[in-house]
Amino acid sequence: MKILVMGIGNPILTDDAVGILVARELEGAPAEIVEASVGGFSLLDYIRGYDVVIIVDAVKLGDPPGTVSILNEVQVPRALHTSSSHDVSFSEAIRLGKVLFPEEMPSRIVVVGIEVSDTDTFSESPTEPVKNAVPEAARLVSQLLETMIQHP
Secondary structure (H helix, E strand, O other): OOEEEEEEOOOOEHHHHHHHHHHHHOOOOOOEEEEEOOOOOHHHHHHOOOOEEEEEEEEOOOOOOOOEEEEEOOOOOOOHHHOOOOOOOHHHHHHHHHHHOOOOOOOEEEEEEEEOOOOOOOEOOOOHHHHHHHHHHHHHHHHHHHHHHHOO
């Protein structure tokens, strides 16, 4: 089984770096780990050809900052890097990918979202609640990987 873990974010926009920070915590995991700053259709270039994809990204769902959530592809809000105002949303890109590339799209896509508060300030350090959520999110991704490998 080919598994991709994709940490999405911008490492110089405070909390927006959280997906990348989690990906860096997962070095040595039983999956391919990549860091990216993409959304919309660009995601398809990364995820095609994998059986399972776990995307880790900042979200704004209205929960307290640092809250870690597991979302499926239709629950991802039109926000942050999983979508773009100049492109289609994450879920629209996935639906279109399944139509255009049915043989190449992952059979399972999971999004691990970390609630953020500051994605506008230029800083290489996240806010304290988001920084504290990185190990928790990395543990969650590791548990997901273990379960997926044991029960494909």
